Structure formats: C-alpha cells, structure tokens
Amino acid sequence: AQTVTQSQPEMSVQEAETVTLSCTYDTSESNYYLFWYKQPPSRQMILVIRQEAYKQQNATENRFSVNFQKAAKSFSLKISDSQLGDTAMYFCAFMKQREYGNKLVFGAGTILRVKS
C-alpha cells in the first residue's frame, strides 16, 4: 500500500518570503502521479500543482514549484513571494498510474500561515 508522509504539521512564513513544504511517500510503483492540493478554511480543495513520475523536469505553476526526487521518494512544494491568500492547509497526494479508478492517497497535511 502507498503511504504519504508530511512531517511538518504547521509552518509560518512572512508575506513575500519563500517557504518549502515537505512530503515523502512510499510505493513500489514505478509509474505514478504526485499532487499538491490547497484547502483554505472554506474547505474547497484546490489543485495547486501536479507531477508525472516519468518526467524528470520539476513542475512549476507561477509562484509554485516542486522539487521531485524520485529515488529519494521526496516531493516538496516551494511557494515563492508568499501571499496572505496562500494561508491554507496543504496536502500532498499520490496516485497510481492506472487506466481508471486512480484514487488519491493523501498525507496528513501541513497548515501554512502567511503573516503580514
């Protein structure tokens, strides 16, 4: 079974600074996908960024980027120029590469607080 571990229950960062959230996972699969989701206090889960395991290049989406280390099974999220609206719970998630039924396995989450 796959497991996802987020070792930082809470993080805080000053507005405009950079913060990195950690995630490690355990799997015997060779093909899979990794995601970071954001869940603000309003509770709607929003996809932030995704990474295909077969791609060596790290994914980037505007201020969000990942550091994907496949051998180390590590998938960290870097948020640059942090904004107050980035305050949320962030979940790292794993998905097997299957034709269908590709459910997400989530970590326990990291609460990120951006301070002004």
Place this chain on the structure above:
Amino acid sequence: GAGVSQSPRYKVAKRGQDVALRCDPISGHVSLFWYQQALGQGPEFLTYFQNEAQLDKSGLPSDRFFAERPEGSVSTLKIQRTQQEDSAVYLCASSFQGLAGGGYEQYFGPGTRLTVT
C-alpha cells in the same frame, strides 16, 4: 456547471438516523470519487464510480455506508444508523476520465460536514 457541487453543506444527525449526501459532478466527468475527511486529517478514499458502475468500494468503513450513481451523473452517499464516529467532512471529486485520454486530475466539491450527536 462551473464545478462540483455538494448538498447539504452541513448536516446534523442524531445517532441512529439515516442520512443522504448528494454530489453533482462536473458535467461530462466520467469518474466520481467519495472521500471522508476527519477533523485535521487528510481525506481518505471511500468509493469510486466509472459512469454508473461502482468499481471500487474498498474504502467504505462498514456496511452502513452505501453509494450509488444510477444514471452516471449525480451520486448519493447514504449512511444508515449513523454513529458518532461517522462525524466528518464528506468530499466528492470528479475527473474527466481515466488515463488514456488524460484528464486524471480530480476536482473537488466543497464537502458536506456531518455531525452526529
């Protein structure tokens, strides 16, 4: 539709009552997932539909939990004889289809917060 919608947003049930939670996925999305999220935790998979077929129900915690998607669009998660441990947020997610055509990203609804007293 703009996104995945769920109703009700909040539900309070007395222990022993039956509840029904509704999910309206994004129009045209083939795959539909239900997750359970306990307070302060990550979501956990409950069940999966491809169109109207329930292909995976391995995450349902007991036989009190039942889900259906009879016409391949709207889905209902039913919990019979609710218990306090059923208190959680129930999230629905949909995706366009499986991997062959891409579109494997899951889009989530706002969830239903169930409180069992």
